[in-house]
Amino acid sequence: MVDLSYPIGKFDRNVDATGERRAGWIRDIAEAPERLRETVRGLSEAQLDTPYRPEGWTVRQVVHHLADSHMHAYARFRLAVTENEPTIKPYDEKLWAELADARSAPVDLSLALVDALHQRWALFLQSLAETDFSRTLRHPEIGLVVLGPYLGSYAWHGRHHVAHITSLRERMGWS
Numbered sequence: 001m002v003d004l005s006y007p008i009g010k011f012d013r014n015v016d017a018t019g020e021r022r023a024g025w026i027r028d029i030a031e032a033p034e035r036l037r038e039t040v041r042g043l044s045e046a047q048l049d050t051p052y053r054p055e056g057w058t059v060r061q062v063v064h065h066l067a068d069s070h071m072h073a074y075a076r077f078r079l080a081v082t083e084n085e086p087t088i089k090p091y092d093e094k095l096w097a098e099l100a101d102a103r104s105a106p107v108d109l110s111l112a113l114v115d116a117l118h119q120r121w122a123l124f125l126q127s128l129a130e131t132d133f134s135r136t137l138r139h140p141e142i143g144l145v146v147l148g149p150y151l152g153s154y155a156w157h158g159r160h161h162v163a164h165i166t167s168l169r170e171r172m173g174w175s
Helices: 019-040 059-082 093-098 100-104 107-127 130-134 147-172
Strands: 136-139 143-146
Touching: 019 059, 019 107, 019 147, 059 093, 059 100, 059 107, 059 136, 059 147, 093 100, 130 147, 136 147, 143 147
Parallel strands: none
Antiparallel strands: 136 143
């Protein structure tokens, strides 16, 4: 039985962010837009407005959430590389997902945003030195965050939400 909340399992925050792992995570960041685009390809408006699990977000909200979340992540990474242990501002992702644009805007808007954002993010990540992945930021709700494992969490995050949509498609028989 697949856990509908965590179809690929939870992210291990204690993962060792080796150079090889980071390279894989950067590939995941670079490939995420096409995976997301492919997973929503051909869905009708009614299907886009279907929750991926009971009391979960709709497919549309998931797509917009990924754009929102990864915009924050990109900015956070840049802050951590250019400032000494910056404190970032968290946001309430559940409230953001309930805003009118997240509930009703065409997914193509966020797909285009994720395309461009991930191209920039991957280029930025590829330009970083080994030592940059040891830099930190302070998250008011989590504490001190090291960029290496944080990168892994966002690579996981993209795969996690794509799996929400693909598992819904499988359960519903949407080809």
